[in-house]
Amino acid sequence: MNLPKKVHIVEMCPRDGFQGEKTMIPTEKKIQFINMLSRTGLNDIQATSLVHPKAIPQLADGDEVLAKIDRPAGVQWKVLVPNLRGLERSFPYKPDKINLMMSVSESHSRANANKSVDEALKGHAEVAKAALDAGIGVIGQMSCFFGCPFEGEVPWSQRERIIRAYLDMGVQELGLADTIGVANPRQTYALVSLVMDMFPGIPFSLHMHNTRDMALANILAAMQAGATAFDSAVGGLGGCPYVPNATGNIATEDLVNMLHEMGIETGVDLDKVIEAARFAQTLIDHPLAEMMVRAGKRTDLKPAPKEQHKVG
């Protein structure tokens, strides 16, 4: 198997994981959680989204979170900004990069952001310019890249058009998101290969939701095609609140476990991530969507039972 030696992980829980949670998480708990994350070896964290407070009440405390989290050396901080107002709000906190995000499907773009694809691109171009002028890196993420809940898979030409528009506005990295967890490994391999062939040298991260349990298989296929960066969320939290049933980023601890078991480096301390997931469990009102907290590591060997079971 053709696999990378090292993989880069982008931690999404504080933004994509939390944004759809119905129980309001106290700001100081978010800060405590993010401070745990930034000491796990996860060195690339999307801390929040600076959207209008009414749009996503759970993230209405984004400014306070950004102002108060620890900023240990070597950790890169990202903030999702929907517009110029959000970008300007981010300036005092000096994020390393901002994430732009739009859907590649017209109907999902309208449902999620109340904008056509062209309107979203026009707005993003202004934000990208202002961010680059301010010395902040810009990532262009595309939701529904592998399929849309309303339209199915959108034509490649539409996705290519958006990538080119992103690159034209100065975006330095791409994000390819399987927002609703419909990607399959053959498709993932093909699309990663296509993006790498058509846009050589452009860094990208894959954002695979585990809605149909295929995220780790998709990540395996993507690595075989050459991908080396993946988004994930501690606890497997998240999913777009405006997409039916779109629950669950791939859990960081499940991803890190698979990669480490395969001998692929991440720089992340799995035990500390599992500890962070246990803490995340105390903040939400439903079970985590992950396996490692429940199952434990392979290397956590059990003592053999002293009393033998008799199966007769």
Added chain:
Amino acid sequence: MNLPKKVHIVEMCPRDGFQGEKTMIPTEKKIQFINMLSRTGLNDIQATSLVHPKAIPQLADGDEVLAKIDRPAGVQWKVLVPNLRGLERSFPYKPDKINLMMSVSESHSRANANKSVDEALKGHAEVAKAALDAGIGVIGQMSCFFGCPFEGEVPWSQRERIIRAYLDMGVQELGLADTIGVANPRQTYALVSLVMDMFPGIPFSLHMHNTRDMALANILAAMQAGATAFDSAVGGLGGCPYVPNATGNIATEDLVNMLHEMGIETGVDLDKVIEAARFAQTLIDHPLAEMMVRAGKRTDLKPAPKEQHKVG
């Protein structure tokens, strides 16, 4: 990606799925469920285990289940038998094949069957001879093939010794089980390749538990190494009741969905399997360990919302 055109699925829910369930499932409900399964296109079903009734009370009705299920044309029926007594009980129901099962690890063999590996092999040799004499096919399954909860991964020499002993006693097919869900894709690719190299032409099925969410990734890796047969259980039920936290066969519906999405044929009707999973949910006292019932198929497109969400 080097992938097969068609994959064979062995349905395990009526035995491996149900055996650890604490709520006793009425016999007539099991029969109704199995009759649903045998009309989904699943053509290879392990119907029950003829163990001592006290060993696994949930399967104490194995004889009645075998006597009363429909036997539609084209479906192969398997029964797990632990010993000669179990084999003899199976004769009236004319199973196509029996499954022998033992652990490749000494400590797990003792914990699970109260037998050393050599004692298990000796007993299995007698059962295999009697089954073959009666014209019944014999499958030799190995639990903890990818790792043991007490010992970790056992030496390859131990696994090779058991495979050779199985083949010496006339076993026609092998089963390689990741009983506790510790296999990773690189290991799976390597072990499948090794088994196929050392025992060319011997059919085998992989039995991957989803305990750490790696089952579909492991199945993808196994297919790339040449594997074409996989065990699964509707609803993702199952797991060895004597292994801590060993919950969850890979769900048949999640496996079939991935394979079909990749263009790999199974002969199985996914809608009917999802319907069977919904019925299985009514028989147990906890949520299913699967995704397709919750998420629905990719092709179940939703109407775009009429009222647009305003993210501001």
